[in-house]
Structures are given as structure tokens and as C-alpha cells.
Amino acid sequence: MCVFAVRVFLGVLLCAPYQCLECPFGCECFAVTRTVKCVSKDLLTVPQSIPGYAKTVIITGNNIHHIGPDSFTDMENVTNIILSNNRITEMASHSFSALINLRFLDLSENQLALIHPEALRIPGGPLQELNLSRSLHNFTALTDLATALRWGDLRGLLRLDLSGNHLALLPPGMFSHLPDLQQLFLANNSLVAVHGGTFSGMNRLELLDLTANVFSTFGADALQELEKLGNIRILLGDNPYTCSCEISHFVAWLNESRAQVDVDAVRCASPGGLSETQLRGLGVHAIGCVDPVQAEVADLTLQTSYVFLGLVLGFVGMVFLFVLYLNRKGMKKWIIGMRDACRDVLEGYRYRFEIDSDPRLGHSSAENGGSRARGNLGLALPRDTCIVKLPADTQVKQLTISSTCEPMIFS
Numbered sequence: 448m449c450v451f452a453v454r455v456f457l458g459v460l461l462c463a464p465y466q467c468l469e470c471p472f473g474c475e476c477f478a479v480t481r482t483v484k485c486v487s488k489d490l491l492t493v494p495q496s497i498p499g500y501a502k503t504v505i506i507t508g509n510n511i512h513h514i515g516p517d518s519f520t521d522m523e524n525v526t527n528i529i530l531s532n533n534r535i536t537e538m539a540s541h542s543f544s545a546l547i548n549l550r551f552l553d554l555s556e557n558q559l560a561l562i563h564p565e566a567l568r569i570p571g572g573p574l575q576e577l578n579l580s581r582s583l584h585n586f587t588a589l590t591d592l593a594t595a596l597r598w599g600d601l602r603g604l605l606r607l608d609l610s611g612n613h614l615a616l617l618p619p620g621m622f623s624h625l626p627d628l629q630q631l632f633l634a635n636n637s638l639v640a641v642h643g644g645t646f647s648g649m650n651r652l653e654l655l656d657l658t659a660n661v662f663s664t665f666g667a668d669a670l671q672e673l674e675k676l677g678n679i680r681i682l683l684g685d686n687p688y689t690c691s692c693e694i695s696h697f698v699a700w701l702n703e704s705r706a707q708v709d710v711d712a713v714r715c716a717s718p719g720g721l722s723e724t725q726l727r728g729l730g731v732h733a734i735g736c737v738d739p740v741q742a743e744v745a746d747l748t749l750q751t752s753y754v755f756l757g758l759v760l761g762f763v764g765m766v767f768l769f770v771l772y773l774n775r776k777g778m779k780k781w782i783i784g785m786r787d788a789c790r791d792v793l794e795g796y797r798y799r800f801e802i803d804s805d806p807r808l809g810h811s812s813a814e815n816g817g818s819r820a821r822g823n824l825g826l827a828l829p830r831d832t833c834i835v836k837l838p839a840d841t842q843v844k845q846l847t848i849s850s851t852c853e854p855m856i857f858s
């Protein structure tokens with residue numbers, strides 16, 4: 448109470464009367480810069496009777512839980528309002544609709560749990576920048592916000608900051624009623640995937656910040672969604688990318704996309720061997736998968752070479768057979784020649800052997816012709832006949848040649 452009395456007393460003493468009297472309690476008003484500041488005063492409501500000249504209103508570090516249609520009245524000159532860090536939990540319908548020239552609204556660092564569908568509605572849609580960084584209490588607040596963005600008539604919004612809100616997923620078409628949006632900040636959330644339609648209707652986007660979420664990769668539909676945004680700047684750094692084979696589509700997209708990605712910051716978080724490796728330019732072998740097209744080509748090459756080899760072998764075989772056919776007479780002659788040669792050689796050997804090993808035979812043949820020798824042969828060597836060279840007896844010789852010499856030639 449004492450401090451309060453002193454403050455009031457000092458205030459009255461120090462200020463130029465016309466300015467101080469117009470400035471609400473707990474605030475500082477600067478007529479020259481047309482700024483009103485109500486900082487860290489534990490205010491429970493938005494101060495009333497803010498001077499009409501004010502263009503910038505800064506109300507931060509207070510305890511204002513609720514804002515509604517009577518929070519801001521008669522403030523047609525206000526263009527910027529900073530309401531960060533006020534523990535605001537609830538925004539009622541038409542909270543800002545008296546602020547017909549409001550361009551910049553900062554609601555960051557609050558705990559919004561209830562957002563009326565028409566909370567952000569301002570006649571004429573003057574708002575250009577909305578900061579909701581670290582301001583949503585939970586998922587209910589996000590769905591409320593999605594509705595409020597749709598019903599808020601925010602045609603002129605250029606920048607939207609939704610960073611640091613633990614967002615795990617974005618409702619499809621959430622931004623489709625913000626046709627002029629140029630910069631969308633979604634950093635420091637818990638996004639794991641981008642689904643088809645997430646960014647539909649955004650034709651003017653220039654910057655998309657997805658830094659510091661929990662993306663481990665981007666699937667085909669996500670990449671299609673990002674590619675649809677054209678050659679905009681996309682920040683994808685500081686995500687826990689898993690550099691396994693599944694990430695190859697994302698790498699290929701990084702290799703080729705027309706979007707301007709902060710590729711220096713897009714690095715593998717795992718596996719260990721690749722951690723901190725830049726994703727763009729990673730080879731398919733490095734991430735443990737063989738490009739299916741290459742594998743197919745290799746397979747096809749192998750098959751082709753087998754077929755070729757088969758054809759060559761077949762051709763060689765045909766030529767060989769053809770040569771054999773052409774030479775069939777020569778071959779026959781050669782075979783017969785071989786047979787004769789064999790026969791001659793064997794006969795020569797055997798004959799000599801007989802003569803050398805059987806002195807009796809040698810004696811008898813020397814003594815009186817071949818009759819005895821033939822009888823002896825029949826008894827001692829009944830099956831071996833090539834050896835017998837008996838000029839007198841041709842019948843025996845012929846019979847036996849066919850059974851013993853021929854197999855030797857052909858086998």
C-alpha cells in the first residue's frame with residue numbers, strides 16, 4: 448500500500464500532467480513514439496483507457512487469463528500488440544475486432560486452452576503477422592486454432608509462427624484459408640510426418656520452417672507435398688534422420704528438388720557410422736540398399752551373357768559336327784587305319800612275347816610248321832588271339848581280331 452502510494456505520488460510529480468493522467472495504471476505511455484508499455488505488473492486484465500494515439504501496445508509478463516471483446520476498445524490507431532507471456536488461457540469471440548488496423552499480434556508464451564472460432568476475426572482482415580510460438584496448451588487448443596484460422600477471415604496474413612507447441616500432427620488443410628501466407632514457422636514441435644494436403648491452398652508460401660521436429664525421414668506423399676510448394680525455402684535441419692534404406696527417396700529428393708533446403712543442416716542422427724553425415728549426396732550403397740533399377744540391369748546383363756554363351760557353344764558344336772560329317776570318309780579311313788595300326792602293333796608285341804617266353808613253341812615251330820603250335824595256343828591262351836601270326840591258318844586269326852582289337856580302337 449505504501450509502495451503504491453509512493454508510486455502514484457512520484458508519477459504525478461514526474462510526468463507532464465496531460466500524458467500521465469491519460470496513461471492507465473501500471474503502464475508507461477510514450478506519446479512521441481505512440482507506444483504504451485505495461486510490463487510485468489501482474490495485471491489481471493487488459494488495462495482500459497489506453498490512449499487513442501497509441502500505435503504499439505506492449506503488455507507482457509502479467510497474469511491475464513482471459514481476453515474478450517471488451518479487452519480492446521476504441522483503439523483504431525493500434526497496429527502492433529504484444530501480449531506474450533501473460534498466462535492467457537482463453538480467447539473469446541471477437542477479442543480483437545475493435546483493432547481494425549491491427550497488423551502484428553504476438554500471443555507467444557501463453558497457455559491457450561480455449562480459442563473461440565471467431566476469436567481472431569477482425570473486420571477487413573488487416574492482420575499480417577500472428578505469433579503463437581509456445582502458446583498452445585494442448586491438442587484441443589490446436590484444433591480450436593485450426594477452426595479459428597478458418598473462421599478468422601485472415602486473408603491478409605503473411606507470417607504465422609506456431610513453433611514450440613508440441614504439435615505432433617497438423618490437421619489437413621489447416622492453412623488452406625490463409626491464401627497469402629508467405630512464412631510458416633513450425634520449428635521446435637513434435638512433428639513426425641507431413642501428410643498429403645497439409646499445405647494445400649498455400650500458393651504464396653516462401654519459407655517453411657520444420658527445424659527441430661522429430662522427422663526420421665519423409666515418405667513419398669510428404670515429398671510430393673513439399674515439392675508442390677515449388678522453389679521455396681524449406682528448413683529441415685536438426686531432425687533425427689535415420690539413414691537406412693527407407694530414406695533413399697528423401698535423399699533423391701534432396702539431390703534433385705527445386706526447393707531451397709538448408710542441406711548443410713540436414714544430417715543423419717543414426718546409425719552411428721553415419722551420424723552427422725550430410726544427407727544430400729549420400730550414395731544408395733552407403734545407406735544399405737542397392738538401387739532396384741541397377742540390380743535389375745545387372746541381373747539382365749548376367750542373363751544376356753548366359754544366353755550368349757549358350758549360343759556360342761551351340762554354334763561351335765554344330766560346326767564341329769558339320770566338319771565331322773564332311774570328313775566322314777576321311778574319318779572312316781583314319782579309324783580303319785588306327786585299327787590296323789593297333790592290330791599290327793599288338794600282333795608284333797604278342798608275337799615277340801610268345802616267341803620269347805615259350806621256348807617250346809619256338810622250337811616246335813622251328814621244327815615242323817604250325818599244327819602243334821596252334822594246338823598249344825588253343826589250350827594255353829584261349830582268348831588271346833591277336834598275337835597269333837600263323838600264315839597257314841587265316842580262319843582263327845580273323846575270328847579273334849574282331850573280338851579283341853576293335854574294342855581297343857573305339858574305347
Ligand SMILES: *[C@@H]1O[C@H](CO)[C@@H](O)[C@H](O)[C@H]1NC(C)=O
Pocket residue numbers: 498499500521522523524
Ligand atoms: C488516431 O490517430 C489520429 C491521428 O493521430 C487521431 O486524430 C485520432 O483521434 C486517433 N484515434 C483515436 C481513437 O484516438
Ligand SMILES: *[C@@H]1O[C@H](CO)[C@@H](O)[C@H](O)[C@H]1NC(C)=O
Pocket residue numbers: 531553555556578579580606608632
Ligand atoms: C515469436 O515470438 C517468439 C518469442 O516471443 C520469438 O522468439 C520469435 O522470433 C517470434 N516469431 C517471429 C516470426 O518473429
Ligand SMILES: *[C@@H]1O[C@H](CO)[C@@H](O)[C@H](O)[C@H]1NC(C)=O
Pocket residue numbers: 560584585586587588
Ligand atoms: C486440454 O486442456 C483443457 C484445459 O485444461 C482440457 O479441458 C482438455 O481436456 C485438454 N485436452 C486434451 C486433449 O488433453
Ligand SMILES: *[C@@H]1O[C@H](CO)[C@@H](O)[C@H](O)[C@H]1NC(C)=O
Pocket residue numbers: 610611634635658659
Ligand atoms: C527451440 O527451443 C529451444 C529450447 O526451448 C530454444 O532454445 C530454441 O531457440 C527454439 N528454437 C526455435 C526455432 O524456436
Ligand SMILES: *[C@@H]1O[C@H](CO)[C@@H](O)[C@H](O)[C@H]1NC(C)=O
Pocket residue numbers: 695696698699702727728729730731
Ligand atoms: C544423390 O547424389 C549422389 C551424387 O551427387 C549420388 O551418388 C547418389 O546416388 C544420389 N542418391 C540418390 C538416392 O539418388
